Amino acid sequence: MISLTNYLIxxxxxxxxxxxxxxxxxxxxxxxxxxxxxxxxxNLNLVAFGKYDSANNAGQIFTLFTIVMxxxxxxxxxxxxxxxxxQYKTIDPDKIDKLGx
Amino acid sequence: xxxxxxxxAVFVAVTKNxxxxxxxxxxxxxxxxxxxxxxxxxxxAITQIVIYIGGILxxxxxxxxxxxxxxxxxxxxxxxxxxxxxxxxxxILVLLFLVVMLNMVVSVDADNxxxxxxxxxxxxxxxxxxxxxxxxxxxxxxxxxxxxxxxxVLLMVALVGAAHLSRKEKKV
Numbered sequence: 037m038i039s040l041t042n043y044l045i046x047x048x049x050x051x052x053x054x055x056x057x058x059x060x061x062x063x064x065x066x067x068x069x070x071x072x073x074x075x076x077x078x079n080l081n082l083v084a085f086g087k088y089d090s091a092n093n094a095g096q097i098f099t100l101f102t103i104v105m106x107x108x109x110x111x112x113x114x115x116x117x118x119x120x121x122x123q124y125k126t127i128d129p130d131k132i133d134k135l136g137x
Numbered sequence: 138x139x140x141x142x143x144x145x146a147v148f149v150a151v152t153k154n155x156x157x158x159x160x161x162x163x164x165x166x167x168x169x170x171x172x173x174x175x176x177x178x179x180x181x182a183i184t185q186i187v188i189y190i191g192g193i194l195x196x197x198x199x200x201x202x203x204x205x206x207x208x209x210x211x212x213x214x215x216x217x218x219x220x221x222x223x224x225x226x227x228x229i230l231v232l233l234f235l236v237v238m239l240n241m242v243v244s245v246d247a248d249n250x251x252x253x254x255x256x257x258x259x260x261x262x263x264x265x266x267x268x269x270x271x272x273x274x275x276x277x278x279x280x281x282x283x284x285x286x287x288x289x290v291l292l293m294v295a296l297v298g299a300a301h302l303s304r305k306e307k308k309v
Contacts, residue, residue, distance in 0.1 A: 039247075040253070041246070045242055046142065046240040047183060047237055048145065049143055050142070054146075055230075055234065056227055056228070057149070059226075059230065060223075060228075065155060069162055076169050086178065088262050090261050090269075094139070096181050096269065096273055100273075100277075103181075106189075107188050108295030108296070110193045110197070112295050114199075114299075115298075116302060118303055133245050
């Protein structure tokens with residue numbers, strides 16, 4: 037049986053990779069991928085702890101809610117990215133420094 | 138499974154090519170689904186594959202194709218070293234965070250929490266033979282009905298908002 041600490045370590049590593057992507061990338065889509073990685077790290081923890089709750093399934097059900105939230109976030113964020121690209125012709129967040137009219 | 142997941146995630150993070158990054162993200166998500174199955178959460182794993190790989194990644198590919206024509210040229214033009222000086226603050230911050238979190242994970246000793254010991258003693262842990270999908274369905278419709286409805290309203294609002302944002306502007 038794999039212990040919970042191993043799941044926690046994998047999840048921490050995933051979270052740090054996601055945070056690195058958010059902090060260092062120059063592309064809005066890659067920043068979005070970083071955010072998804074961080075959400076997935078949280079999901080992994082929920083599922084790992086949910087193994088010890090077979091009556092209520094709280095961990096797994098809230099993982100489902102988180103996945104739906106991630107899908108909604110991605111849809112809205114990609115629509116915003118496309119609009120920004122139409123406006124500025126770039127998706128580098130560092131170069132978007134002008135307010136619209 | 139964990140090594141597949143983490144290795145492809147590292148590749149996603151360090152590669153300069155956006156297309157390769159997105160396609161390695163596929164592998165990361167499949168590895169995560171495998172980890173969910175190891176945790177005996179098969180329904181969540183299937184949902185992960187359907188929603189993330191079927192939905193989110195296709196959306197990302199669409200956004201990339203709609204916005205990526207001159208990005209590709211930029212990526213080819215500027216070849217940077219493996220870890221550039223500009224990324225150094227991010228690397229330092231993330232490594233320090235990793236050290237702190239690992240220290241905390243090791244010191245908190247999650248296997249000996251009270252409620253986990255109690256659930257093992259009460260035989261409340263999931264078994265590989267158990268039918269989790271049926272249990273999830275029943276719980277979703279009884280105990281977690283309010284969050285379920287809230288998340289459905291949120292999803293509808295988000296989809297309407299996304300459609301509104303990406304529609305063609307008629308005037309102005």
